Every structure is written in structure tokens, then in C-alpha cells.
Amino acid sequence: MLSPFRAEAVADRTKRQQLDHLLQTTAPSERAVAGAVGLLLIGLAVWAIFGSVEVGVTRHGVFVGAAPARVKLLVPAHAAEHIRPGLEVRVEFRTGDGEVREMRGEVAAIAEDGVPSWLAGLAPAAADLHHRVDVALEGAADLDVPHGTPCRVRIALGDRAPLALIDFGRS
DSSP, rough: OOHHHHHEEEEHTTOOOOOHTTTTOSSSHHHHHHHHHHHHHHHHHHHHHHHHHEEEEEEEEEEEESSOEEEEEEEHHHHTTTTTTOOEEEEEEEEETTTTEEEEEEEEEESOOOOOOOHHOTTTTTEEEEEEEEETTTTOOOOOOTOOOOOOOOOEEEEEOOOGOOOOOOO
């Protein structure tokens, strides 16, 4: 005689159970979120390799001389090694009436040491400022900016792939 449990097990063996519905691990909405995050990460990786980011140096400078006005600024040695004559420059300054203006120009020269005492006195806390950068402005012949007017200078060093900006422990 067969055990009643054995007879039931033999009978159930022929039935198919739908375990897929019982053991569903993720909902369709969760799969959509995971897919969107995956696409975002793939897009970020493609941009990091093939995209570009403008790299530059931003410092404070001063206007010197009469027309044509020029801008001089001090930069640390580690930044000066990337700056060369001809690089594009944007200069922001306030006019006498408080209006913010922006002018474009280019690096005219860069000199190691040779920082005049009056210019070095403007940045006494910066001990490593050993390079002076001279900027020639476009359309500065008729610009009337007082000598010593402070400004913000952005020197564009070029475009780089975002992945190239990551320092992987190399110093």
C-alpha cells in the first residue's frame, strides 16, 4: 500500500507550477530605473572619453598704464608652465559707474621673477607668485580705465578630454 503522501506527490509531479509569478525578484518599474541608470553611466563614460572641457587659469590682476591699457597679473610657477604668449584671455572689470565689463585679449608676455614691488605688494600672502603675465586687450586704445583698477582674468589653456583631467596618483 502506498502512503497517502506518496500518492499526492506522484499526482503533483505531473502538474506544472507557475513559479515565475511567485518568485519575481524585480518589478518592471525597477527594471526601467536600472536601465535608465545604466544608460546614464554609459553616456557619462562616452563623454569622459570623447567629450571636452575647457581648461583655464583664473586669477586677479590689475590694469596698468594709460591707453592702450594693459593688464598684469601674478601666477604661481605651477600654472605659469602652461601659459604661453598668444593664449586667449577674458578680462572682467568694473567701470567707474559700477558696470561690469568684459574684454578679450591675449597673453602678450610671461616673465619669471621681475615682479615690480608695487605689484607684489598687491598680493602679499602669495609667496609662490613668481611669474608676471602681461595681457594685451583688443580694442583697448580708447579704453579709459584708471591705473591700478582690479580685474578678474581667465586664461584659456585649451580643451581636454574629461578623463585626461583625472590624476590617477601621478604627481
